[in-house]
Structure formats: structure tokens, C-alpha cells
Amino acid sequence: MKAVFQVALGVIAAIGGFVDIGDLVFNAQAGSSVGAPALWAVPVGVLGIIVFAEMSGRIVAVSKKPNFVLVRERYSPRLSLFTLVASLVLTVLTLGAELGGLGFVLNYFFDVSVNFFILLALLAIAAAIYFLPFGGLERVFGYMGLALLVYLAATLKLDPDWGEIGSGFVPESHGAAVYWYFIVGLIAAALMPYEIYFYSSGAVEEDWDESDMAVNRANSIVGFGLGGLISVAILLASAQVLKPAGISPTSVGSVALVAQQPYAQLGLILAFIGILFAVAGATIDTAFSAAYNLAQHQGWKWGKRFRLLSEPRFTLSLAGFLLIGFAIAQTGVDPIELTEYAVIFSIPVLPLTYLPILLVGNDRNVMGKHVNGPLARVLGWGYFCLICVLAVAAPVLFVWTNGGG
Amino acid sequence: MSPDELKRSIETLESTAAEGALLAQDVAEDRSKATFVRVHSRDLGDVVVHEAEKLNDAEAGDADVGSAKTDAIDLADRIDTALGQLQVAPGSEPDGRTAEKALSGLSEDAGKLAEGL
Numbered sequence: 401m402k403a404v405f406q407v408a409l410g411v412i413a414a415i416g417g418f419v420d421i422g423d424l425v426f427n428a429q430a431g432s433s434v435g436a437p438a439l440w441a442v443p444v445g446v447l448g449i450i451v452f453a454e455m456s457g458r459i460v461a462v463s464k465k466p467n468f469v470l471v472r473e474r475y476s477p478r479l480s481l482f483t484l485v486a487s488l489v490l491t492v493l494t495l496g497a498e499l500g501g502l503g504f505v506l507n508y509f510f511d512v513s514v515n516f517f518i519l520l521a522l523l524a525i526a527a528a529i530y531f532l533p534f535g536g537l538e539r540v541f542g543y544m545g546l547a548l549l550v551y552l553a554a555t556l557k558l559d560p561d562w563g564e565i566g567s568g569f570v571p572e573s574h575g576a577a578v579y580w581y582f583i584v585g586l587i588a589a590a591l592m593p594y595e596i597y598f599y600s601s602g603a604v605e606e607d608w609d610e611s612d613m614a615v616n617r618a619n620s621i622v623g624f625g626l627g628g629l630i631s632v633a634i635l636l637a638s639a640q641v642l643k644p645a646g647i648s649p650t651s652v653g654s655v656a657l658v659a660q661q662p663y664a665q666l667g668l669i670l671a672f673i674g675i676l677f678a679v680a681g682a683t684i685d686t687a688f689s690a691a692y693n694l695a696q697h698q699g700w701k702w703g704k705r706f707r708l709l710s711e712p713r714f715t716l717s718l719a720g721f722l723l724i725g726f727a728i729a730q731t732g733v734d735p736i737e738l739t740e741y742a743v744i745f746s747i748p749v750l751p752l753t754y755l756p757i758l759l760v761g762n763d764r765n766v767m768g769k770h771v772n773g774p775l776a777r778v779l780g781w782g783y784f785c786l787i788c789v790l791a792v793a794a795p796v797l798f799v800w801t802n803g804g805g
Numbered sequence: 806m807s808p809d810e811l812k813r814s815i816e817t818l819e820s821t822a823a824e825g826a827l828l829a830q831d832v833a834e835d836r837s838k839a840t841f842v843r844v845h846s847r848d849l850g851d852v853v854v855h856e857a858e859k860l861n862d863a864e865a866g867d868a869d870v871g872s873a874k875t876d877a878i879d880l881a882d883r884i885d886t887a888l889g890q891l892q893v894a895p896g897s898e899p900d901g902r903t904a905e906k907a908l909s910g911l912s913e914d915a916g917k918l919a920e921g922l
Contacts, residue, residue, distance in 0.1 A: 507844055508841050510840065511840045642824075647820050647824045648816075648817075649824075653845035653848055654824060656845075657824070657827060657831075657845070660831055660836065661827075668837060668841060
């Protein structure tokens with residue numbers, strides 16, 4: 401049981417990153433539009449995030465330095481400030497979308513008012529952050545989000561074509577821009593910057609040291625592996641239910657409808673419980689990531705491991721980002737569109753997020769015997785090149801395909 | 806409004822009607838929850854109304870597009886009415902069956918209209 405709880409950080413970072421409000425719908429859209437041939441993009445993204453999460457966790461275990469401390473140390477003040485501002489804008493926009501998404505999800509249960517539930521969600525998240533320890537937040541929101549595994553059960557019950565699934569994991573050449581739009585989006589969704597900010601800062605919160613290398617490896621592989629599995633399951637279940645009917649999903653309700661097909665009310669309830677906690681987990685990931693980044697960049701005392709009242713600047717910035725997110729959600733902007741924009745336009749920021757991790761991971765002076773081995777170096781540089789290609793391709797494909805439509 | 810833009814708009818109507826039909830089928834078989842049906846059918850209705858507003862405001866370039874645009878607005882109105890039936894009676898199996906039949910037919914009609922462009 402202890403081993404299960406030890407991977408909570410990886411689970412919440414992955415659930416919040418892979419299946420947030422926008423990714424839930426994006427995965428379903430990929431399933432209904434492209435279907436199984438898009439599957440190979442998910443393991444490509446999952447392997448990338450595992451490589452960088454494991455590296456950032458290892459760096460924390462050796463040097464106690466989370467991601468934004470590396471950004472501050474390795475970049476010029478101007479580039480460091482640019483990275484901070486870009487990451488804050490994208491993370492807080494995503495936070496607003498997640499809070500808005502929580503309002504929509506809760507309204508599916510009670511049908512009162514989306515705006516009322518956004519307020520209720522804000523208060524519930526603030527209370528959870530104040531009263532629960534960091535480990536408690538990870539466990540409640542990470543593990544409850546695993547109710548989304550109902551989509552895996554749904555895929556199996558819907559009698560999938562295993563041959564088609566198998567060939568979906570093999571990349572194919574394709575001329576359609578829409579196909580490449582979804583491939584790029586699925587890879588990018590796995591590599592969202594706030595996942596790595598949260599993961600590396602969470603490793604500091606959990607006080608990892610050199611004796612925690614195995615825990616770090618387990619968190620990155622199991623946590624992000626589970627996130628990828630759920631992503632694949634939603635894509636496949638949507639390909640089985642929505643694609644034959646010619647349905648292009650536009651809301652989280654469409655995603656829940658998929659789980660209702662094989663399991664009726666039970667599927668619907670499990671899907672909504674999973675969605676509720678996954679989106680709440682993403683809200684916590686993004687709120688903390690924004691506050692962590694600002695505090696680490698400014699050199700403030702930070703972290704949930706201290707009493708929040710003993711670190712007023714970190715606490716005020718956390719509260720401030722939640723309030724800005726709330727204000728964004730209250731404008732009535734569509735949270736699905738907002739997160740999809742955030743995914744596509746966060747891609748140009750990805751190289752700036754991942755480069756310092758790679759540089760420090762390869763630095764024997766800092767890492768000593770835990771420096772990147774040959775495999776980590778090859779994978780790290782390989783993925784860094786891929787991220788640079790995505791950074792150029794994503795905005796172009798977004799405009800070219802009219803957002804995949 | 807170009808034929809491509811009109812086609813995209815009609816395809817949205819086709820997809821929304823098909824999703825409404827799937828939801829209505831679950832109502833007919835008592836496989837869903839009333840609150841979800843009510844909220845989701847209202848959301849789908851909002852999509853259809855928004856599309857009808859866009860169609861209504863757009864200038865048709867030629868006579869063929871103008872005629873298809875009028876048909877599409879009429880389809881949107883009928884899809885919205887069928888979805889309204891689910892919203893009003895989300896727990897009624899007979900109403901679910903009626904709405905499913907209507908929405909399936911309207912989705913097919915929208916598909917044929919889009920194909921013709």
C-alpha cells in the first residue's frame with residue numbers, strides 16, 4: 401500500500417496534465433475525427449514526459465533545485481523573465497479554463513448555474529489547498545481521477561478491432577493536415593509545461609534526496625504511464641462510439657456520453673466523478689505551478705510544506721492566481737476552446753522549459769554520479785529536437801486546419 | 806458565405822443532431838440521468854441556435870448557396886425543437902423514442918444537404 405501512495409505525485413501531475421478539461425475533449429475529438437491511426441502520438445508524448453520528469457526529479461533529488469530555479473540560473477535575466485511571463489500567462493489561462501470546466505461539470509450533476517458552481521469550485525479548491533497537506537492533495541485528486549479508467553473498461557466492452565488498434569501504434573505517412581493537427585496536439589498535451597513545473601516542485605515538497613531515485617523513476621513511469629493509458633482509452637472509446645455516428649464532440653458532456661453507451665448510468669456517473677477530480681487536479685496543478693514559478697524566479701520562500709501564513713508572498717500569489725483564474729472563468733469564455741488555444745500556444749514555450757533540465761541533467765559537476773547516462777542523453781536531445789519542430793508546426797497547423805475543424 | 810463555410814456549418818448541425826439522437830436513444834432505454842439529459846440537450850440546442858444565427862447573418866454569394874442556407878436554417882430550427890423535447894421531458898421513454906427518430910432523420914437530412922454543396 402505504501403508503494404501505491406508513493407507514486408501519487410506522478411499520478412496527479414499526469415492526470416492534471418493529460419486529461420484536463422481541454423484534453424478530455426481533444427482526445428475525444430481525435431478519436432472521432434482520426435480514430436485509431438492517431439494512437440501512436442500518445443506513447444510518443446508519454447515517453448517524452450517520462451524522460452524529462454525523471455530527469456527533473458533526479459535533479460531535485462541531487463541539487464534540491466526545481467525547474468524555475470534552473471531557468472533563473474541558466475538563462476540571462478531577460479530570457480528568464482520572458483520565460484516566466486510566458487509560462488504565467490499560459491498557466492493562468494489554463495487555470496481559468498479548469499475552473500470554468502469545474503463549473504460546467506458540477507452543473508451536469510445539479511443543473512443550477514454554471515457561474516454559481518465556478519464560485520463553489522473556487523471555494524472548495526481554496527479550502528482543499530488550505531486544509532490538506534501536499535500529500536493529501538496528491539492522493540485525493542490524483543487517485544479519484546483514476547475513475548476515468550472507466551473509458552478503458554468501455555473500450556474493452558465495446559469489442560474493439562485489435563488489428564486496427566495494433567496498427568494505430570505504428571506511425572503512418574499521411575497527407576491530411578487535420579491528421580497532423582491531432583498528432584501534434586496529442587504529443588503536446590503530454591508535454592504541457594505546467595506538468596513539469598508541478599512535478600519538480602512537488603519533488604522538493606516531498607523532500608526527495610539521493611535515496612529516492614527509485615521513487616522518482618516509479619512516479620514518472622507509473623504516473624505518466626497511467627495518464628497516457630487514460631488518454632488512449634478516451635480516444636479509442638470515442639472512435640468506437642462517436643466516429644461511426646458522425647459526431648464531433650464539442651463539450652465535456654459529449655465525452656461523458658461515450659462512457660454511458662456501454663455502462664448506462666454507472667458509466668455516466670464514473671465518468672463524471674473521474675472528470676470532476678481530474679479537472680480539479682488540473683486546477684491545483686496550474687494554481688501551484690504559477691505560484692511556484694513566480695516564487696522560484698523571485699527567490700521567495702515557497703511551498704506547501706511550510707505553514708502558508710509563514711510565507712505571505714507565496715500564499716498571496718497562490719490566492720491571486722486563483723482569483724485571476726476565477727475572473728477569467730466568470731467572463732463566460734468557453735473553457736474547452738481556451739485550453740486548446742493554451743495547448744497549441746504553449747508549444748513555442750516548451751523548448752525554454754525543457755532546455756535547462758537537459759543542460760543540468762547532462763552536467764556532471766552538478767549531478768555527480770547521477771548525471772544523465774547515454775540513453776537519457778540521446779532521448780533528451782531527441783525529444784528536445786522534436787519539441788523545437790512542434791514549436792514551429794503547431795501554430796501553423798492550428799491556423800491551416802481552422803483548429804482541427 | 807462560401808459553399809465551404811456553409812458546408813462546415815451544416816456538418817455541425819449534422820453532428821449535433823446525431824449526438825442528440827444518441828442521447829435520446831439512452832432516454833428511450835432509460836439508460837441515462839435526467840439532469841444530465843436536460844443540461845446536455847440544452848447545450849446541444851445552444852450550439853444549433855448559435856449556428857442558425859451565424860447562418861442567418863451571413864450573406865449568400867449565389868442562388869444555390871442561398872437556397873441551401875435557407876434549408877439549413879429550417880433544419881436548425883427543427884433540430885432545436887427536437888432537442889427541446891428532451892430538455893422538457895428528460896425522463897420520458899416515449900418522448901425519448903420520438904426525439905431519437907426525429908433527430909436521426911434530421912441528421913441524415915443535414916448530411917444530404919452538405920453533400921449537395
